[in-house]
Amino acid sequence: MKIEYGELILESGERTIRPDIFAKVDGDATPHLLARQCQDCGDVSFPPFRYCLMCNGEKETENRVLSNDGILASYTIARQVMPGFNPDYILANVRMKDDPSLVLVAQLTDVKPEDLEIDMDLTMVPKIIKVLMNGEMVVSYCFRPTDPAKVSLGEGGQTE
Numbered sequence: 001m002k003i004e005y006g007e008l009i010l011e012s013g014e015r016t017i018r019p020d021i022f023a024k025v026d027g028d029a030t031p032h033l034l035a036r037q038c039q040d041c042g043d044v045s046f047p048p049f050r051y052c053l054m055c056n057g058e059k060e061t062e063n064r065v066l067s068n069d070g071i072l073a074s075y076t077i078a079r080q081v082m083p084g085f086n087p088d089y090i091l092a093n094v095r096m097k098d099d100p101s102l103v104l105v106a107q108l109t110d111v112k113p114e115d116l117e118i119d120m121d122l123t124m125v126p127k128i129i130k131v132l133m134n135g136e137m138v139v140s141y142c143f144r145p146t147d148p149a150k151v152s153l154g155e156g157g158q159t160e
């Protein structure tokens, strides 16, 4: 996986956890998550839903690029993990700044558990989170501290 001019480029043997969840934003070096927004009630869904589950509107939802900025709402450390996952990864609820009702479940990366604080600022970063039985590597959305002083490369969910 590499990122060139804000575009996520998969390499041989890699795939994203869901299709079409990363978007390139002109002028930004980091890809963004692509959500959907209801044209009727404005609800933002991620993972993206084609129809709104909040108001059951009949219009299709529209693409909505997220900002990549969230805050840590809660977290847990996964001691027992499924095959292919790195042990002791940190699983978090991340409240997105775009829409405070939008909470993503995602792994944290590049942070030591002792540096975590509820309500700290987090930034989305694409990362390989698991290796499938067939050797395929799965790229997903992770979050790391926005404050560089709290980033510890290679900690918390780092996949070999």
Ligand SMILES: [Zn+2]
Binding pocket: 038, 039, 040, 041, 042, 043, 052, 053, 054, 055, 056, 057
């Ligand atoms: Zn709606």
